[in-house]
Amino acid sequence: MTSYNLLLLPGDGIGPEVMGGVRKVIGWINARGPDTFEVEEDLVGGAAYDDHGASISDATMDKATAADAVIFGAVGGPKWDAVPYDVRPEAGLLRLRKDLELFANLRPAIVYPALADASSLKKELVEGLDILILRELTGGVYFGEPKEITDIGNGQKRAVDTQVYDTYEIERIARAAFELARTRQGRVCSMEKRNVMKSGVLWNEVVTATHADGYEDVELTHMLADAGGMQLVRAPKQFDVILTDNLFGDMLSDVAAMLTGSLGMLPSASLGAPDAVTGKRKALYEPVHGSAPDIAGRDIANPIAMIASFAMALRYSFAMTDLADRVEAAIAAVLAAGKRTADIAAAGDEAIGTEAMGDAIVAALEEAS
């Protein structure tokens, strides 16, 4: 009987509403035992800025560092459009990723059988889809310096972002990709833009060399990221694991999300390296979707990506494989029973709200046990 410590950071917009679904699932787990979760909550993003003028406080960072896992909702919204760049809501999330060294971002895109019709692509293209986008999360253009806008005279300004990758950063994410592929269909497709970017040349080289260093059992292919985006909407089932950098991963995972029917369906896990002594990884779990301020506070957001992110926490942070499988099965069962939030409901179908979807998933969990 173990008690684990979770830090919940609901954030802004629909974040607090979809986090409600996670609270329900945690409540169900805690009532059953034997292992339980102790939950702490704190502010992040615009909510933190409104409270104390920073998008995440040092005290919250300390809690995140100490927690067994961080469960994150969403940040941002038009309310904070004018706040200084360094304290904008997104900066809180980026600091968590960077300071906790969460370099490996797993974004699985799975099409639930009941939802094949909800995709923007033809049913036969997405039916049975099960791909994993592995996005590098602590490097590249998100964090490269210089990152600035300078005045260069004559009424002109110059904006610079820096795309930068060191060998070790590419190597560790490549290893993670090959190891994940071994637990799946054994195929990795690496995507970069080596035809125009030096960082793409090095990315390609290091991924190839890492593959040759003990991962020959995994099939490795390379694609230019633009062609990869095209293939993702042309024939997505050709992929198993897509390995890519921070920026391309951001874009390609939004595309992958829509293949599954809705942005509201895609979970993610952001993992650090295993600790040399304890073997434990720092980890943060968040839905791929954003704060969706336009639908916030109306009980219509889809909590499935958030709840599925928590299932990933059960799997990757707590080795509770059976429980993770059960949460995912409960989501599938609820969808199979025809329950839909507005984003995945077919035209004319009745939709249920955020709360009701969370309750339905917990009821399905209960029913299956």
Ligand code: IPM
């Ligand atoms: C994501 C989001 C974030 C990103 C934003 C909110 C900073 O789009 O997790 O995909 O760009 O990484």
Ligand code: MG
């Ligand atoms: Mg994104």
